Amino acid sequence: MIRNSTPPEAPATGAWEELVTTALLGTDRRTPPAGAPGRAAPVALLDAAAVQTVRRRAGLRPAPAARRPEPAPKDPRPPLPAAAGRRLAMLLADRPGTAGGRRGTAPDLMELLPQWLAAANAHGYAPPPEALPALLDAARGRTDLRPAALAFGGPRARWLAGLNPDWRFALRAAPGAAAAPAGSEDAGRVRRLWEEGLFAERVALLASIRSRTPAAARELLSGSWATERAEDRLMFLDSLRTGLSPDDEAFLEEALADRSRNVRSTAAELLSALPGSALASRMSGRARSCVAVDHTRGTPTLVVEAPHECDSAMERDGIVPKAPAGRGERSWWLGQLVEAAPLATWPGRLGGRTPREIVALPVADGWQGELHAAWCRAAVRQRDAQWARALLGPSAASDAGGPGAVSLAERAKLLGTLDAAERADWVAGFIAAHGLPEAFQLLGVCAVPWAAPLGRAVVDALNIARDAGSYPWSFSGVMGLAERCLDPAEASRLDGLLAVPDEAEDASPGAGGYWAEAFQRLVTTLRLRSAMAGELEAARAG
């Protein structure tokens, strides 16, 4: 280890080196120091070496201490309850892909880690220090885990990362969070960081200020706006999305004259999300002139007259004049106009009809797809639930050509404008009518845990799929989601599905057993999640 005790051993150290040299060369070449009389030279050497070895070991003393590291900063959060700490260790010990192939009945613990971290962070617990190495290792391998893992890891995780190069990412990850000062008394620091900071630090600073005092962020930005590089201006402008309000209009109007086209179109997009802005009313005027109700036909019908040119005023307001390959110029301009026009434009323009009535109107000359798609984008941008509802249509609608003629991706976005309960109801209805094959994307935008009707719809649909004789892995995406998102309270409802059913004639071979296995894993995972939540709650009471 360690150093040998010195003063009395000084000659002994020399004697030991002498012995080592002799041993290396061999006693045939070099005579060892005189041993006991009558001993052959090699034996005498071994005798002496044995004495010296034991003597050296017995004389060992501690080494001088190296420079101690700075102590880790205090973590003020309350400690994690013991049971939750064990659960965390278990989740962290799970390495994905160890099972290989079929997933069997055991839950996929790594998939539960994000949920666990979110819950622990919501409770505001501090991690058990000894869990930090495994936590940092997990975050190292999975970038999606990093924000939650580092937030949970807290100051000691950053301290630890400073000692191990493998975890250096933890020091890079949150420069803004560390740098963003909390109070107004730090105005000087803010100013200095804004003027001298690295780009990422400045973006983080701006975002952090914007989330607290939107006006202060705008002022900070307008102060240096003229001197920023175009790419930087784009990123900074983007941060105004948070807390966007009519107060921002003047600044955004100015940005409409920016040298960079991307900056201009982002500014226009932001302005169009402010229905009261001057840009919105200009767009409204343009869009109105393109769409009208034609009463001369049998039923009232929408007729579309797309713009004939994209003038410089339109271009200044963010309309991109050049259509992508394969698209007509006029329909391209129309789409952009309608998307940017406030949705409030339409009831007034179209005979006082409600959004639902407007969407139900037939559209002449094949313009329906273009027009509805533009309204979808507008509803998402303006977060207009009434229009979103109208465009989504009834969830059970079976006709693909009706008002529901929007893509799944658009539907998912439209659902995002509805509140959680309405969203869950709509998706539940959709699944009940159409089954699971197209539901994955829609389920992804639903709140976790799933509301009861939604959960029931998913389980029913899985059950129907089983009875239809298909294999569970055709639904592995939905199964995986269900394991993470189904309300654990639903677990007992699934008990009836755990048995291996009798094989039906037309069923795929062995499918029944695989389904029972898949449902077992689902139930086991739900119970685990319920236990996880309970462990995190536990200490609150105690």
Add this chain to the structure above:
Amino acid sequence: MTQQGVRWSADQVLSLAPDAASRKAGSKLGAAGPWSEAGCSDEGAVWGLCKGSGGRPYQTVVDLAGGAGPAYKCSCPSRKFPCKHALGLLLLWTGDDGAVPSGQAPDWAGPWLAARGERTARKRSEGAADPASGSADPRAALRRAERRAERITAGVTELEQRLADLLRGGLAPAEQAGYGLWEETAARMVDAQAPGLAGRVRELGAVPSSGPGWPVRLLEECALLHLLGQGWLGRERLPEGLSATVRSRVGLPVSAEGPAVRDRWLVLAQYDTADARLTTRRIWLHGAGSGRTALLLSYGAAGRAPELALPVGQALEAEVSSHPGAGQPRAVLGERFASPAPTRIRPPGVTTAQAAARYGAALRDDPWLESVPVTLREVVPVPDGESWQLADATSDATSDATSDSALPLTRAARTRPGLWRLVALSGGAPVTVFGECGHRGFTPLTAWPRGEEKMVTLC
């Protein structure tokens, strides 16, 4: 005896797991999902059917009664002991949510439980009635022992010759010689019925490839082997304690003949090492009353976990008998009087200087000792170039001149994940660390932060 009728805690159950993988797999099975027909008896038996991936569910039975600790039976093909099904079943049982009701053991569990009950009872009565049972013919046993001693003496003589030859020609060529030379010598020692010597000789073969400074280490190991050989040849003239140490180091079987010490034993650490043939488990105990530190060894065939498993951080009331030999920490576990339970017992700690001195003193009784068990009080893990050390905390340096000293960590300890757990636990503040302290440095095994009860395993 087990505390009958008392359900264990999940911690107690998990402490039975042979390794981390089993702990994890067992926890996954500790939910009602895959289980059916689960039940338990007042005598401390638990059973259940676990649905696996195959058609037939596994039959799992655990017997918690009996002085020798829990026993397990499962129809699964796992070589782990206890298997994940047994752990999962016990976790389900600890959950106490009605999933494992009291009842009669079913047909597939009853006979095994009954047979176990009988065997325990028979052992108990035999133990009481016939203490002198054992060797049938003491004279034959003596003759066998003499013959074996002769063979060992022949082996030692041959080994001494080989060592002398080696040093006559010099160690320098040993780097090229490779393992062959040593393997053959080790085989000769196995033939001589001296497994202790064989093991040491085999390790010699690895020294020349062990990096810088290998000649010094090789000379040390050769010298200690020579010392052991000389000790064997002169064992009649040695003090009894040292003579017993020599006999056991050479590899003669020894039985724990020390008096059984009944105590509350804190489980300080448990870790396994494995080679191609054998898994060796070391369990360190600290006696609350006796203040003794005892080492339990148990073995499993390659790839199979040893049977004995004790929960680190908990204490059990049990009898422990020590092996012969002066200063030997090795002991065997006798009867257990209660299952492990959480405890506040902590071994008293020493400074780094005292730890080094303790190792030095222990060499008097056993010069072949690699390390001694030591609890370091108030030390801070400190990075030291490529390595780490444990430094005395200066914060409470009174007048101790050596308080700014440190023990380096052993090479093995530096590469284990436990090192980072230790560093994280400390956070730059003093911690108490139990481990093995020897001439290669300190190997931390368990640590607990200042003022806190919990123990954290590092191995």
